[in-house]
Amino acid sequence: QDEVTLQLKWVTQAQFAGYYVAKDKGFYEEENLDVTIKPGGPDIAPEQVIAAGGADVITTWMAAGLAARERGVPLVNIAQPFKTGGLQVNCLKSAGIETPEDFPGHIMGVWFYGNEYPFYAWMASLGIETDGADENGVSVIKQAFSADPLIQGQADCISTMTYNEYGQVLDAGITEDELVTFNYLEMGFGMLEDGLYVLEENLEDPEFRDKMVRFVRASMKGWKYAEENPAEAAQIVLDNDETGAQTLEHQEYMMGEVAKLTEGSDGTLDPADYEQTVKTLLSAVSAENPAITKEPEGAWTHDITDEALK
Amino acid sequence: MRTILPVAVVVAAIVAFWYLAAIPMNIHFAVTSAQRAGAEVTPESGAERRNMGAIALAARNPAQWTDSWTQAKPRLPVPHQVVAELWRTTALQHPASKQSLVYHGWVTLSATVVGFAIGTGLGILLAIGIVHSRAMDMSVMPWAIASQTIPILAIAPMIIVVLNSIGVQGLIPKAIISAYLSFFPVVVGMVKGLRSPDAMQFDLLKTYNASRSETFWKLRLPASAPYLFASLKVGIAASLVGAIVGELPTGASRGLGARLLTGSYYGQTVQIWSALFATAILAAALVAIVAGIERATLKRMGLAT
Amino acid sequence: MTQVPVIESKNLDLTFETADGPVAALKDVSLQIGAGEFVSFIGPSGCGKTTFLRCVAALEEPTGGSLTVNGMSPEEARKARAYGYVFQAAGLYPWRTIAKNIRLPLEIMGFSRAEQEERVNRVLELVDLAGFGGKYPWQLSGGMQQRASIARALSFDADILLMDEPFGALDEIVRDHLNEELLKLWARTGKTIGFVTHSIPEAVYLSTKIVVMSPRPGRITDVIESTLPQERPLDIRDTPEFLEIAHRVRDGLRAGHAYD
């Protein structure tokens, strides 16, 4: 069996259900692979891990992947299980926000750690400054981990994932009609989320390519299985969560939402989505948004997915 | 015995204050959920409540006070919730289950102990070097102090990644971070201890024409024992902190640190607090064990009654 | 008493380099001590008594003059373990029992286990501490501790015994008692003893030779050969002979003393 190490971008949760399902259901084994899945966390940059040789393949958002590429870690997208993105901004209507024009003067929670690029691109296109709350600017805070800032009233808008924090907001008793939701994709600042990335130089090795082909094939099989059997997938994720902190209820919710994002993808990257991501990133290059400064080249390949889907 | 009553009084005061403080802390959510369940609350508008002070809101809605002690995800969980969670995740779980704090505590403890051993060993060796070599004394000491001003949480991920890349994973990276935090108190205490004998005690050995190693074994080392133990108590607590910090970037999957972190991703405050208390209890136990060894050793050495 | 000199110092100088400039602790000190003599050093604080004894013990390096111990350099004598040294405070290691404290030099000098045992018992008896070997230092009174430290210096049977105010911290009555004991011990063993003290009666009572020193720079102002008999009961101290010697010592002291 060939060994493959996969570094996730975040902790074990249904966001990565496909991989856990593939492992648990023996899809990897069928491909003669022995896959180790390493959970991530806020302190882990998968790009750094793969550069140091700690993983063969990582999941990350394309913005971070392209940024790493510019900084000398030549990552290549080999598959894109997430067709659409789940990143959105939720604001409280009670804070007086209905449309983006209402933002100035408010506090907005943003995820940093490589996730901040679409936000800055969006603000740049709206002409809203991000240096403090006044008539033409917003005050940005680095939002950590959870949906707390909105629930606790520390921010008027926060970043959420449809499949995670949004659910936590609703759980906390804030109803959907108390909220305004801005979806980055719908606003044209979409950015490809969880994709699979490897180091460019490794792809030159046919043995490695072959491994990746099998890996992607099995992973996609896992994803499709998870979409069809959300309850079972959630349970598998729960079984793989070593912290023992996850609840089945929340993972089932998450699986349901994640399935909506993976639904349209067979793993093949849609170049149009790639173009939109690059456009978003390039649209507001600044000190706060140094993701990429020039059009990347060779940042993706269809070779693996083509081979895998044959 | 003399301490039990005062401690009990202080703890009782803290617990009472805690329950009181939980009311304003949790009152917003308590009132909102009560309203959703159909209760009469003042003021009725959610927006108005949001802009209102917690204490004022609590004063206007005394009926919701008890609700603020029973929430699933309170801002401030109350003592009985924390105790119940601790009980649920220790006594009521199989110790090897990942739901069990015993299991996570064990994961953290093993890294702590290994890190403590490395840190103590390194600290003692450094101290021996510093005491015996002027060059080392002058060169190393300022940098040892400087090393402690580096935020370990910032470099922990890099340490993990670098060690990972050379194939070291699992317990050892965590233990190294833990050692990084614990070596310093040991160096400081041990240097002090190895230098604690007075000039006369050294001169005595000189009159016997004792060698450096004899001086070390027969004078410096025994004389340093009280200092060493004092630092070990600081060191083991630091080791525990190090192990927890080291758990955050190792994929945050197992251990008390991981529990703390995942608890905060999902706003599970009760889980955070119980992990916090589990950590403090573990720290207290570790310090108590070192203190016990200290007492026994010093007694055997005739340095304590 | 004109044997071969055991300790011989010629024009000995010692200057300490300190932050405030050089301090001349010893200046031009010449002295001969024969085998079996009991020599006391007396003088005001800071006159260099300790320094001289430390030079003999090779704990301090003279900056001028010559000094021999048993015909060797002090350093060689130290390596040959030619002397036992008793410090002002007992300086017992608190983590060792009395017996183990006495055994310390024996361990370092590589005596066999059996011999260690035997010697420890012998000297414990010698200083009247038999039965206290298993006690820790802090379980003993000051006087007993000081006797233990003497036993420690005696255990390896060096011919020379150097004592730096060994009874300085004890009260007068205990001190009287230990003085008597020390004299007996000296008579029995015939060792050469160098003894630093602040007390005039003590010096006169114990010594065959009293060296009076004056401070800054420390030099010898008087060397008094005692005319007292070998046999000295405690109340010899009320005899006119004793008082006369004491008077001479006091005069010598007063001459060189600056009071503070």
Added chain:
Amino acid sequence: MTQVPVIESKNLDLTFETADGPVAALKDVSLQIGAGEFVSFIGPSGCGKTTFLRCVAALEEPTGGSLTVNGMSPEEARKARAYGYVFQAAGLYPWRTIAKNIRLPLEIMGFSRAEQEERVNRVLELVDLAGFGGKYPWQLSGGMQQRASIARALSFDADILLMDEPFGALDEIVRDHLNEELLKLWARTGKTIGFVTHSIPEAVYLSTKIVVMSPRPGRITDVIESTLPQERPLDIRDTPEFLEIAHRVRDGLRAGHAYD
């Protein structure tokens, strides 16, 4: 010397409760001290000299008998700042200069700035330390420190001076000197002095009355009224009269002494 008693103790008892059971430090101590007397307490270690002085100073609570100071209870006398106390070690606060140390009681007792200044200068002169006021304690020799601590006790001019082995840590020569000074000071000020010592010559030289104590439980074995004249040069110590008193003291001591 049969004035009104300044310090009067009747059947005074003091038993310390310790972990090992009660320790009788003082038993049935009766004593009268008149105004202007210089009373020395002498006795072997642990006989309760310090304890008695501390009772007088209200630093210790007797468990039986009665004790008055200036006709008041010791506690009241303390509150009335009736005495100055000099401890065995100088006990100067190292963070204060000598002058500031001496000023300490004056600050506490609320003297005006100007008066503080004046008194400090006066007592500094009195103990021969003029010019050293700006130094820190550790910059002075032991003898000078001890004099500073006496100055501190004198500064607020209490009628009683209690001194617990004030010169115990000093060498004999410095001690002689300070003894002389102390006598002069006493003569000049006419204070009542309670003085604890281990040294027989010191006790005899200084006192108008010598209280000899014996240990366990501490009791008074002898009270010797001195027959020495008021005027006492240092070499009074070689007179037969002096030696006789010393002898009597020594006998009293020896009687109650257990050596260790």
Added chain:
Amino acid sequence: MILIIAALALWAIMWTVNVRLANGESAGTSTVRLLVPLLFGLTLLAMWELVVRGLELPIVILPAPSVIAERVAGSGPTLWVDFKQTFLKGALGGYAIGCTAAFLTAILVDRWDFLRRGLLPVGSFVAALPIVGTAPILVMWYGFDWHSKAAVVVLMVFFPMLVNIVAGLQDTTQMQRDLMKTYAASYWQGLFKLRLPAAMPFIFNGLKISSTLAMIGAIVAEFFGSPIVGMGFRISTSVGQLALDMVWAEIVVAALAGSAFYGVVALIERRLTFWHPSQRR
């Protein structure tokens, strides 16, 4: 490979030089006292540089000191605003509040022994709560700005300070206390004229320990939520952006500021407790 060997050779040479210096004639002078650790540090830096270049480590793993230095020089304004936010507001604010609170508590605790016996064990338990657990809670309670960072710092420094001050206030000899009693001094006179001065060395010991804790606490707390300025914010964000040179630049600032802070406290200690034997030379 050559560079690695060069690093080792450099080490050997520098170490020999240092041994010579430390044991040489002028070892006591302040120049040598400064020179030796400086040389040692420079040697470590040079070795780091050589190893990074020798092994051709990518910047996202470990940047070379020269790269870090360049970043420090090039990002002055950013580093300065971060420093202001984290150190001047968070760390110093928390340090001041924490030390003051500990001081006042220590005086209470010292006055009532019952409190001391009750509070110290409980306090040591609270002090064992790990910062990575308390920081998110405090951010939740005190908001995202520096107040919550200061709160974390307060929590970190309070107990070490309390223990030290309480120990210091009790570090008087029986004789010193009796002296006060013979003057019939009041409680406050005893406190201000005896116990507080006597406690100074302990207080400074606590202040020194706390100075490094304050710096670390303020930075770490920013990992758990912050405005978009601050050293902790920059470090965590830059890691995500793989700008490791920026991360290290902030670490350098942190270490410099922390060491300087420690040094300043030590200097004041020297000034105020010159009388203590440990400070006399």
